[in-house]
Amino acid sequence: MEPKKNPTKDLNNKSGLYFVIGLCLVMLLTYVALEWKTYNNMHGYDISLNVADELTEEVPITVQIKTPPPPPPIPTPVIIDVVEDDTEVEETIIESTETDQEEAIEVLDVVVEEDEELLEVSFLVIEDVPVFPGCEKEKNKGQEAMRACFQEMMNKHISKNFRYPEMAQEMGIQGRVSVMFDIQKDGSIGNIRMRGPDKSLETEAGRIIGKLPQMTPGKQRGIPVRVPFSMPINFKLQ
Structure with a gap:
């Protein structure tokens, strides 16, 4: 039986x-494609933004020119009056301020102001110390005796008028209070200042100093x- 297809025409032979x-x-x-x-x-840029290439007109540069200041005004010529010899000219007589030696010179009283340094003098260097009442008899013994008497009378005054604050006693507060004051020009006591460990102690110290008598x-x-x-005032619990 003959094959139906021609082997030379078979496409399967070259399919690979x-x-x-x-x-x-x-x-x-x-x-x-890839x-x-x-x-x-x-x-990558918009050429519409490049405006600089399209500006061909040159912009003039403004230059500020300073104008020179105006010339100064011409001074007015001075007019000189010519006086003829026949015209009498009044002369100004200048009186002499020098005084004649024979004339008496009147001297007014000169008021001398009080020296500022004399307004306040320390107790240690003052010539005449303040006199505490009861120390007048010590004047004849000198200023050192007067200072010692003043100190003694101050201690007696503090001991006589001393009173320990009850509140400070209950709280157990004690210490030293420094008291400063001025003996004024009229002998009175003023400008009292206190510095201590407690307000109640300071108040008591100020009360004691405030009871000082008038002094010389x-x-x-x-x-x-x-x-x-x-001077100090000591507050000490027993």
């Missing part, structure tokens, strides 16, 4: 070759002056 060729063509087309690139001629003021060069004085 055709398959390889087709596969190569498909891969080639795929590679070309590697295909397009380029933009705009170069201290004097420097015979002039009454203000004399500052300071």
